[in-house]
Amino acid sequence: MIIATVNQKGGVGKSTIAVHLVTWLREQNINAALVDADRQGSSSEWAKELDTATPVYRLQSADEILDEVKLLSEKVIVIDGPAGLGEVTRSMLLVADVALIPCGPSVLDLRAASDAVRVLDQVHRIRGEKPKGAFIPNKLQKNYRLSEELLITAKTLGLDVTPGLGLRQAFADSAGQKSVVWRMNRQAEPAATEILGLFDHLFAN
Ligand SMILES: Nc1ncnc2c1ncn2[C@@H]1O[C@H](COP(=O)(O)OP(=O)(O)O)[C@@H](O)[C@H]1O
Ligand SMILES: [Mg+2]
Numbered sequence: 001m002i003i004a005t006v007n008q009k010g011g012v013g014k015s016t017i018a019v020h021l022v023t024w025l026r027e028q029n030i031n032a033a034l035v036d037a038d039r040q041g042s043s044s045e046w047a048k049e050l051d052t053a054t055p056v057y058r059l060q061s062a063d064e065i066l067d068e069v070k071l072l073s074e075k076v077i078v079i080d081g082p083a084g085l086g087e088v089t090r091s092m093l094l095v096a097d098v099a100l101i102p103c104g105p106s107v108l109d110l111r112a113a114s115d116a117v118r119v120l121d122q123v124h125r126i127r128g129e130k131p132k133g134a135f136i137p138n139k140l141q142k143n144y145r146l147s148e149e150l151l152i153t154a155k156t157l158g159l160d161v162t163p164g165l166g167l168r169q170a171f172a173d174s175a176g177q178k179s180v181v182w183r184m185n186r187q188a189e190p191a192a193t194e195i196l197g198l199f200d201h202l203f204a205n
Contacts, residue, residue: 018080062091137164
C-alpha cells in the first residue's frame, strides 16, 4: 500500500503526519518505509534519527518516484510530499493508493486544498481509479468544532474528513526532539491520543 501526504501549501502538517504514521505502522509490526519526496529532506532526517531501523528513501524527482516506488519491497510506503502541485506531487498521486491531505481547519483552508483535489481528479481520469483521499484538519484551536460548511465542502469535493489534530506544542516539538508525540513526556499525552485516534480511524477499514 502506498500512502502519500499532499497539499500545495507548506506548513500544514504533511511531514509531521508522515513521520508519525510510518513510525506507528512499524510499531504495529508492519513493514513500512518512508519516502521523502521533499528536497528539504526534513522528514527523512527526522525518521532516521527517531528509529534507525526505519527504511528511509529520498526520491526527489517525478521520474524517481514513478520508476522506483513500486519496486520497494516494504509492505506500506508513506511518501511525504513537497509543497506545490508540481510534477513530483502528480507522480506521487499516480502511484498512491491513499492521499492524505492535511489542511488548516477553516473552509478557506479546505478551498485552498481543493487544487490538490483537482489534481486527484485528473489522476483519477488517467488511472481510471482514484487514490482514496481524506482531508485531515490540522492545528485545530481549543474547543474548535468543524463547521457544517467545511464538512459539506469536503463532501462536494468527494473526500472524507478524518478526526482532526489540535494545535499543540507537542506536535511542534516532536521534530526538534526527533521523536513522536506518544514517546514524549506527559504533556504530550493529549496529542498522542489524538494522532493515535486518527491512525485507528484511517486503518479501521
Ligand atoms: N497540530 C500541530 N500543532 C502544532 N504545530 C504543528 C502541528 N502540526 C504541524 N505543526 C508544526 O507546523 C510546522 C509545519 O509542519 P510540517 O509537518 O513540517 O508541515 P509540511 O510538511 O506540510 O510543510 C512544523 O513546525 C510542525 O512542527
Ligand atoms: Mg514537509
